[in-house]
Amino acid sequence: MFITFAFITLLGALGMLLQKNVIVAGLCMVASFFGVAGLFVLLANPVAAALQIIVYTGAIMVLVLFVIMMLNSHEEEKAETSRPIQRWVSVALVAVLAVGAVKLVLASPGLKSLAVSGAPVPGAMTLQKVGFTLFADHLLGFEVAGLLLLAAMIGAVALTKRNL
Amino acid sequence: MTGMDAILQGGLQGYLVVALLLFAIGLATVLLRRTLLMQFMGVELMLNAANVALLAFARFRGGDAQATVFYLFIIAVAACEAAVGLALIIGLYRHRNTTDSDRAAGLKQ
Amino acid sequence: MNKYYWLIPILPLLGSAFNGLLGKRAGKSVVTVVGLGVVFGSLLLAISAFFAMKALPDHRLILNYGEWMGTGSLSVPFGLAIDPLSGTMMLVITGIGFLIHVYSVGYMHEDEGYARFFCYLNLFVFFMLMLVLGSSLVLMFVGWEGVGLCSYLLIGYFFETDFAPAAGLKAFLMNRVGDLGVAIGMMVLFAAFGTLTVSDILTQAGHLAPEVGFGVLTFATLMLFVGATGKSAQLPLYLWLPDAMAGPTPVSALIHAATMVTSGIYLICRLAPVFTLTPITMDVVAWVGAVTALFAATIGLVQRDIKKVLAYSTVSQLGFMFLGLGASGFAAGFFHVFTHAWFKALLFLGAGSVIHAMHHEQDLFKMGGLKAKMPATFWTMLVATLAIIGFPGTSGFASKDEILYLAYLKHPALWVIGVIAACCTAFYMLRLFTLTFLGKPRDHHAFDHAHESPVSMTLPLAVLAVGTVAAVWLGWPKAFGGDFRIEAWLAPATTYGQLHAAHGEHGSHQLAWGLAAVSTLFGLGSAVFGYFSYKDGLAVSEARAAKFPFLHTLLLNKYFVDEGVELYLLRPIRWFGNVLWKLFDVIIIDGVGVNLPGALVRVFGDFTALFQTGRVRNYALSMALGAAVLLYVFLK
Numbered sequence: 084m085f086i087t088f089a090f091i092t093l094l095g096a097l098g099m100l101l102q103k104n105v106i107v108a109g110l111c112m113v114a115s116f117f118g119v120a121g122l123f124v125l126l127a128n129p130v131a132a133a134l135q136i137i138v139y140t141g142a143i144m145v146l147v148l149f150v151i152m153m154l155n156s157h158e159e160e161k162a163e164t165s166r167p168i169q170r171w172v173s174v175a176l177v178a179v180l181a182v183g184a185v186k187l188v189l190a191s192p193g194l195k196s197l198a199v200s201g202a203p204v205p206g207a208m209t210l211q212k213v214g215f216t217l218f219a220d221h222l223l224g225f226e227v228a229g230l231l232l233l234a235a236m237i238g239a240v241a242l243t244k245r246n247l
Numbered sequence: 248m249t250g251m252d253a254i255l256q257g258g259l260q261g262y263l264v265v266a267l268l269l270f271a272i273g274l275a276t277v278l279l280r281r282t283l284l285m286q287f288m289g290v291e292l293m294l295n296a297a298n299v300a301l302l303a304f305a306r307f308r309g310g311d312a313q314a315t316v317f318y319l320f321i322i323a324v325a326a327c328e329a330a331v332g333l334a335l336i337i338g339l340y341r342h343r344n345t346t347d348s349d350r351a352a353g354l355k356q
Numbered sequence: 357m358n359k360y361y362w363l364i365p366i367l368p369l370l371g372s373a374f375n376g377l378l379g380k381r382a383g384k385s386v387v388t389v390v391g392l393g394v395v396f397g398s399l400l401l402a403i404s405a406f407f408a409m410k411a412l413p414d415h416r417l418i419l420n421y422g423e424w425m426g427t428g429s430l431s432v433p434f435g436l437a438i439d440p441l442s443g444t445m446m447l448v449i450t451g452i453g454f455l456i457h458v459y460s461v462g463y464m465h466e467d468e469g470y471a472r473f474f475c476y477l478n479l480f481v482f483f484m485l486m487l488v489l490g491s492s493l494v495l496m497f498v499g500w501e502g503v504g505l506c507s508y509l510l511i512g513y514f515f516e517t518d519f520a521p522a523a524g525l526k527a528f529l530m531n532r533v534g535d536l537g538v539a540i541g542m543m544v545l546f547a548a549f550g551t552l553t554v555s556d557i558l559t560q561a562g563h564l565a566p567e568v569g570f571g572v573l574t575f576a577t578l579m580l581f582v583g584a585t586g587k588s589a590q591l592p593l594y595l596w597l598p599d600a601m602a603g604p605t606p607v608s609a610l611i612h613a614a615t616m617v618t619s620g621i622y623l624i625c626r627l628a629p630v631f632t633l634t635p636i637t638m639d640v641v642a643w644v645g646a647v648t649a650l651f652a653a654t655i656g657l658v659q660r661d662i663k664k665v666l667a668y669s670t671v672s673q674l675g676f677m678f679l680g681l682g683a684s685g686f687a688a689g690f691f692h693v694f695t696h697a698w699f700k701a702l703l704f705l706g707a708g709s710v711i712h713a714m715h716h717e718q719d720l721f722k723m724g725g726l727k728a729k730m731p732a733t734f735w736t737m738l739v740a741t742l743a744i745i746g747f748p749g750t751s752g753f754a755s756k757d758e759i760l761y762l763a764y765l766k767h768p769a770l771w772v773i774g775v776i777a778a779c780c781t782a783f784y785m786l787r788l789f790t791l792t793f794l795g796k797p798r799d800h801h802a803f804d805h806a807h808e809s810p811v812s813m814t815l816p817l818a819v820l821a822v823g824t825v826a827a828v829w830l831g832w833p834k835a836f837g838g839d840f841r842i843e844a845w846l847a848p849a850t851t852y853g854q855l856h857a858a859h860g861e862h863g864s865h866q867l868a869w870g871l872a873a874v875s876t877l878f879g880l881g882s883a884v885f886g887y888f889s890y891k892d893g894l895a896v897s898e899a900r901a902a903k904f905p906f907l908h909t910l911l912l913n914k915y916f917v918d919e920g921v922e923l924y925l926l927r928p929i930r931w932f933g934n935v936l937w938k939l940f941d942v943i944i945i946d947g948v949g950v951n952l953p954g955a956l957v958r959v960f961g962d963f964t965a966l967f968q969t970g971r972v973r974n975y976a977l978s979m980a981l982g983a984a985v986l987l988y989v990f991l992k
Binding site for chain 1 (some may be wrong): 259261262263265268273274276278279280282285292295298299303305306310315317320325326330332335336337338340346349
């Protein structure tokens with residue numbers, strides 16, 4: 084199951100990276116997010132999986148696709164000048180980072196000891212647990228997050244409205 | 248369980264490798280694509296990669312609810328970013344009639 | 357009355373402000389009334405103040421209007437000090453000043469800048485009164501600088517011409533040199549006495565013994581004397597005065613003959629008790645005065661411009677005054693200031709009258725025979741000429757003889773120089789007089805149009821002539837049965853109860869008679885010689901000039917001093933300035949100091965701007981690179 088969801092995630096992401104058409108790329112990203120939600124289920128965290136689908140694949144992706152439709156420019160514009168240095172440095176950097184980080188993760192003894200199957204498997208995450216933690220320990224953070232969302236909403240309206 | 252088994256069967260390292268590759272692809276999207284929308288989506292991917300890593304750690308260190316709460320905060324921030332970022336893209340498109348970030352190089356001067 | 361005396365200097369200031377600000381709109385008649393009225397008002401107040409001071413037992417009327425500035429141990433009062441010295445000077449300034457104001461009404465009536473002229477003239481009277489009456493050296497210095505400013509403004513009055521502003525600038529610059537000396541002298545005096553109030557300095561100086569050798573006071577007095585040479589046109593700073601004749605003639609009479617140029621002498625008289633303590637300075641003063649008297653008189657022999665002759669005559673007479681001061685004859689020197697103020701003002705105003713009549717012709721060689729046309733000017737000029745050549749019985753004779761007598765007592769050589777200078781004076785004055793009024797007219801066109809000047813000009817001439825004659829009453833020498841009362845009169849101011857006042861060894865009356873006889877004979881001889889040289893026109897003198905071509909050229913070109921200054925002083929300074937400009941200013945300050953850092957910042961900015969592409973992807977890439985490096989460093 085893990086392999087399946089991992090593949091869905093990474094293939095979706097790769098598709099997004101390589102796809103010329105923006106709409107298709109967006110749909111690829113939806114697939115990728117679904118994969119991530121599956122991984123969350125495997126991590127015994129159905130709450131997070133639900134949130135992932137509701138917020139990302141639901142809200143944010145709809146927003147993105149809506150904007151794509153609105154702008155009506157589905158193909159990437161032609162580059163004014165090709166920038167080979169930028170391109171190859173980027174590719175090299177990403178490759179080095181990915182390979183280096185993966186090697187680092189695989190070689191780390193601490194992670195290995197954490198990953199042993201003998202570790203106690205806790206019960207699945209429940210909404211009740213999340214609720215207790217959120218409203219007991221992080222009430223202030225919750226309020227701030229709400230305020231931040233409000234500010235972002237007002238900002239977005241202010242930015243897009245033509246005649247404020 | 249050896250390393251490769253852990254990866255293939257969904258041990259901690261497996262999740263981390265997926266997260267890292269997801270992050271790398273997101274970064275590559277930001278760096279290689281010129282359309283602002285694509286770059287924006289790359290950023291979302293990178294955020295998701297962080298989420299995967301976070302929740303994987305939480306699961307393998309005792310299944311605490313704290314991580315889930317932080318995940319909640321992260322998607323709140325991501326939502327804000329989406330709202331403001333997309334508004335900016337629309338604004339740019341209105342003024343310059345483009346979503347190519349390379350053509351919006353007016354900050355240079 | 358005491359509480360109104362502050363108006364003495366302030367009235368002319370108000371008049372100046374009115375004429376300067378509103379004069380042009382108010383019209384000439386209002387300007388005349390205001391300009392003359394304020395000076396007349398301060399003349400009346402000055403007379404009142406003079407008698408109030410005379411009634412006091414110690415002849416010292418000090419009016420204090422509070423502290424002007426106080427810092428540390430320095431306290432400068434804002435006050436007026438009226439004593440015999442400053443009182444006499446005050447009367448001369450307001451009295452002769454008023455006559456010259458009256459004269460200017462006639463002389464300047466056609467001029468465009470009538471209001472401006474009276475604005476400057478009133479302002480000058482204000483500053484001159486501040487100079488004379490200031491109770492502290494600082495206040496005197498304000499007046500000192502102020503009269504310099506007015507002098508500059510009035511010399512450059514005809515600013516449309518080329519030479520007048522240049523002459524004004526020259527006067528100003530030369531006076532700057534002297535003013536620096538005064539400022540240094542003041543500071544040293546403050547260091548020595550701890551005060552700048554004149555009466556305090558003089559009281560302290562009264563208790564000191566004369567300085568032996570070169571001490572602090574010698575330095576201070578020498579510096580003050582440098583200032584005096586600047587203001588009073590002595591060697592080596594005399595060059596500006598002949599050029600100052602570019603100004604209107606009443607200005608030459610008031611500022612450059614009667615009042616301002618004598619302020620150097622006034623300064624020394626004011627601080628006489630201090631100067632008495634410094635024998636070295638006194639020697640310098642005497643010798644500089646004597647040499648200047650001779651030097652300027654010889655130049656005066658050959659000048660063609662009537663005002664230039666009078667200008668060199670003024671320099672020469674000022675030299676006489678310094679000679680008198682240097683010989684410890686403060687009263688004699690100041691008496692000469694007094695008599696000179698009358699007759700030189702008269703000479704200048706008479707010359708102005710002639711110039712006015714001849715339609716601004718100033719060349720002596722084009723005049724002649726004006727006696728018939730201008731009787732009033734002729735007779736008053738005759739009085740002044742007799743006075744300046746020292747005709748026995750005139751005021752000029754009295755003051756000059758006293759100076760020469762004291763000079764002989766100091767050093768016979770000084771007397772010889774003085775007598776030669778006096779002979780030259782007699783010669784050039786008769787030359788001027790003969791060429792102007794006697795003989796036949798040489799320029800018939802100008803002669804035919806010549807006319808006597810209006811009453812507003814001849815009346816002051818008459819009053820000045822009376823003053824010239826009457827001045828003798830103040831100081832007929834003791835040797836000839838007089839009482840030289842000005843000496844006793846000034847004593848409270850010049851000795852200030854000094855314990856060690858220098859009493860020149862008094863020679864006998866026979867000596868005085870003998871010296872006077874010799875100098876008078878020589879003087880009258882040269883006067884007669886001058887008359888006969890020019891009574892039949894220019895032929896005789898031209899023949900003589902041809903006989904001594906070198907001497908003639910030398911004198912005609914004023915010993916080439918101006919050219920020498922240009923060649924050996926100004927040109928190197930200009931060259932040096934150019935070097936400083938091109939090397940120091942342009943290369944070092946502008947280049948290395950200002951433009952180089954700017955260029956460095958610009959180059960650095962251009963370099964870093966290469967990284968500011970404005971493209972988001974580039975920024976993201978560099979951010980990612982940075983993050984990668986950090987990761988490598990921390991996780992290695």
